[in-house]
Amino acid sequence: MFLKVLTVTEVNNYIKKVFDNDFILKNSKIKGELSNVKVHSSGHIYFSLKDEGGKINGIMFSNYAEDLKIIPEEGMQVVISGKISSYPKDGSYTIYAKEMEVEGVGELHKAFEKLKLDLMEEGLFEEKYKKSIPRYPGKIGVITSPTGAAIRDVINVSMRRNRKVDILIYPCLVQGVNAPQTIIQGIETLDSREDIDVILLCRGGGSIEELWAFNDKDLARAIFNCDTPIVSAVGHEVDFTISDFVADIRGATPSQGAEIIVPQLSDMEGFLRDSNDKLKTNITSYIRDKKSIISQNEERLKRYSPINKILQKKEKVEYLNKNLNIYIKHYVESRKRKVNSLIDLIEANSPMNIIKRGYSCIESDGKVISSIDTLKKKDNVKITLRDGSEYFSIKVRKE
Template structure:
């Protein structure tokens, strides 16, 4: 029997013809949960439709997405109307969607909310149970996939910020049925190492089913009972898992988790230099102020010292002495002037000066002036004073 050899594209094309000719597959309704939903810049929508046992890739062209009455989101349970066909280039079948009708939240989202509510009621999310994250960890235990982008981001950030921080990696699955158990083993492993300061659980972004390992109940209890503080950095900023609520701190991304845990040595050194510069200036200003105050005290002490006071007192005494002598001399000179004026006045009125003009003074023996002839006749002895002297005379004898 002759068997024709087919190319890969011929096989895919043959399968496509079979699928496209099937009445049920060409016009069908399919129920499932949306995941990995995103709208391309072209306007086409790409997502997956899944249930507990399978997943089908879906595409909805722009002409159809414009008729949507709601914006599909991951976790929504929907009914898709369309056809199943084969994409020859990839040899994969997918659903070409014409309509999407909302049926309700998916089972995974419901399970997530149910577990979250129960663990929250048990107190696993309470802030009072959160352990303090060390500010300057020297050794970080990282639980993640050793081949993923997350570990590369973490290593780059840590080494850029502080080369003195060591990273110990525990290689673990971060998706799949065994991922939660792997992560639990990593947490227990790092709790036994005394030199590990903090644990970082991380992985990159993904759909809800890809991140489902981080919604494991046993993993949540393991993190809650960990003796060492745990930081989670799972997915993107908008992704939230159970471990994010129970951990001691959630970082929005793996890179952010590395930044939170790594003390920036360059910034610290720059701050230290700024503090040193500020402190040096402060000390210089402080010392200068103290020197100025000391100089002021020295000047005050010199100004108010006993020797200065004594010297100032001597100068004051000398000045007062000069002032006193000046005043005494002025007073003496003034009195001399007054005395001269009185002497001149006295000389002018001195009766003895009249004698120079030929006059004489007649007095009795008791030096009483005789100014009348009657008195002269009754006087026995008289004294006559002329300009060159006085003589006594007996009038009766004369």
């Protein structure tokens, strides 16, 4: 029997034809555990599928990956639909996945509980890290699909409660392998804006696979690290995601999330009226208190003013001057009385007054002659009588 010698390329090409023409290999459905999962920047997903006895490499191109309802993770038990084909250049065979689903919902629940426990141990769910939602937000950021029912519910509820509310929508994917990254980008973008007071993260209801994008650990950390308060409103009331536990508050539905964030316009108007009244009262009280302080300071200033000191000193000087004048007046009058008394005494004893009574005064050389003996010795004397003085020559006559 003659056997043709084949080249390696010919063998690999032949094997590829066999793979491509085999009905089972072209329509394979394989279950196993995911490993070596890598999401390329192009959107392709590379992985290995293994069980206890073997392993097969696989790839899911981006056009199929966009429609995934789950996010492939290490150790996840999945069922993959696609075709198995050979790659002639290296002789390897690969499963080209078109669909991927978790092998039973139980596996997803296990993965959910494991991630929940890990993040809880890290402290991401602790109440002390929760931020309060502003009572009257200026602008609300909403991260969701621009075409889903969730955004319509949010807008309807918001407009019904308050038509003056300001909403900024950040469109993102809410399902599929690329969804967590677009949501994270939305959080980082809105958190960097100074005009956003609160963020609403929401999407409509769905199966656990459809909501799986909100059970991503990187997304959980992005929510935790966000400085702006976040409300998570994903799915229906019975649906819980990791983002609900990490967020500052949970809304059971997108509509309830909008009700939590958007205040009633009537409440805002009432708050403004009350604030205005309180402000007026506080301003009036403040002005009254300040006026009282000013009056007290004015009184204190008057009391300790230099002008008042000068006036006080002036009053004292005037008082002293008045007392001094009174004293001088009394002193002068006292002296005048004493002088008058002395004058009276002098006049009473004045030689002239004595002369007026019939006596005379004889002087010689300005000296009063009081002895007859002295008189005899003088030739000329001055004699003063009541009506005047004259000089006389003395001649002694013997009797």
